[in-house]
Each structure stands twice: as structure tokens, then as C-alpha cells.
Amino acid sequence: MADSATQDAPQVLAALRFGGDGLIPAMAQQHDSGEVLMLAWMNREAVTETLKTGRVCYWSRSRKQLWRKGESSGHIQRLVELRVDCDGDALLLLVDQNGVACHTGTRSCFFRAAHDGTLVEIQKPSGAAAPGETR
Amino acid sequence: MADSATQDAPQVLAALRFGGDGLIPAMAQQHDSGEVLMLAWMNREAVTETLKTGRVCYWSRSRKQLWRKGESSGHIQRLVELRVDCDGDALLLLVDQNGVACHTGTRSCFFRAAHDGTLVEIQKPSGAAAPGETR
Numbered sequence A, B: 001m002a003d004s005a006t007q008d009a010p011q012v013l014a015a016l017r018f019g020g021d022g023l024i025p026a027m028a029q030q031h032d033s034g035e036v037l038m039l040a041w042m043n044r045e046a047v048t049e050t051l052k053t054g055r056v057c058y059w060s061r062s063r064k065q066l067w068r069k070g071e072s073s074g075h076i077q078r079l080v081e082l083r084v085d086c087d088g089d090a091l092l093l094l095v096d097q098n099g100v101a102c103h104t105g106t107r108s109c110f111f112r113a114a115h116d117g118t119l120v121e122i123q124k125p126s127g128a129a130a131p132g133e134t135r
Helices: A010-014 A044-053 B010-014 B044-053
Strands: A024-030 A036-042 A057-060 A065-068 A077-084 A091-097 A112-115 A118-121 B024-030 B036-042 B057-060 B065-068 B077-084 B091-097 B112-115 B118-121
Touching: A010 A044, A010 B118, A024 B036, A036 A044, A036 A057, A036 A091, A036 B024, A044 A057, A044 A065, A044 A077, A118 B010, B010 B044, B036 B044, B036 B057, B036 B091, B044 B057, B044 B065, B044 B077
Parallel strands: A024 A091, B024 B091
Antiparallel strands: A024 A036, A057 A065, A077 A091, A077 B112, A112 A118, A112 B077, B024 B036, B057 B065, B077 B091, B112 B118
């Protein structure tokens, strides 16, 4: 599916419904294992750049700027396929995650689960340094 | 993981950060296959009901009411596990999906993918009627 990355995006962008804040939620899923890694947000520019470069770029709502995933940590996400939902208001990114997805050091951001009414950790920080990692 | 459903939720709710609109995005993933089925939204009441009943209930932004998934179609989602992300502002629901998740009749709402700059259908409506389905 390598041909699905590095592509121009006008037709794809036309199918997307961004929210009033100009953003659309995007889930990242490891393409081969199926593990859901994180949920973040994209604006039009982030989608365009992601499709053009084949490297996932989000919009950081806290920093209010483009967030090239892994730019400082080395934990980049290579885009394998970008999928759009029925209403055009959510994205599913099949990615190849380098190292860990979460800033806490866990592979997935979803490392807590509700068990018997309390949240328990179901995944620990891996501690494994990724190639090129700078933290 | 059956013990993770039908539970009271105050401690779990306390860890969640709902948006200004009172909503939090929730992804549903088929628990055994890993297929991402849909993204929808929950308010505090929907999370509470889902944890209490073990059946997934969303908040419909278009109808502005609780949306008990499958209430009319029979395509219910049984909750296997509710996971919370690092920031507490996104949910991952591991579910057992009865029939199809999408109102278009496809198993997943993410049935379109960007290939070479255009959106192509990668999944067709199954046409398989689920038990109790009324459409």
C-alpha cells in the first residue's frame, strides 16, 4: 500500500468535514498489529502535508501549531494508508510507528482501562529507545 | 475481560476531560479482530450508562440525544473494555459488534481510503442481516 502515501490531496480534502475549529479527529493504528496508538487532531494543512510527505503531521491544539509527530522524539509515524469515515468527519491513519506513540513512553496512549470501576494500567512504558530518539 | 463491563463509574469519570461541548471522542474497535469500526462521541451520561449496562451508548450530535447503538438496527455493541488515553480526552472502546457498525451497511465506517489522491472504497456493504435487525 506504499502507493497510498506521497500523493496530492485536493479530491481527498474535498470529502472531509472539518469542525467549526477547522479540525478533524484522526486515530492512528499500527498497520500490521492493529493496535490503536493514539487520537489526535488535524487541520487541512496537516492532512495535506501528511499525504504529500507520507509522514504523519497533526495539529497541536495546545501549542496551536503543526505537530510533525516524532520531530523531537524520533518517534515518527510513516503513513501506510489514510482512511475516511462515512460522514467524512473522522480519519483513521494506518501507520508504521517508530518506537512509542505516547509521550509517557508507552507504546499506545490508551494504557489505562476501566476495571471494576477504577482505572488500571494495562501497559507499562517500554523504556526501549527508538532509533534516532532524542527525547 | 467481562468484569470490565457493568461497573459504576465515578472514579473513571473523574479521569476524563470532556470538551467545552461536554463531549469526548470514542473509538470503537472490534475486540478480537482489531478492526476499527467507528468514531463517535460520548457525554458523561453516555459513559456512565455504557459502563453500567455493558452496552455502548453514545451521544448523537445531530439528534442531540443519547444514542443507544443498535436500538433500532439491532447492531448493538457489547462493551468488552473501556480504555482511556494519557490525557483523559479520548476513549477507546473494545467492543463486540453485532452485525455492521456503519449505517451504510458496511462493517466499519472507515470503508474509504486515499489512494493516489482519490478516495476508493475498500469495503463493500455486507448485506448480511444481523439477528434482530430492523433497519
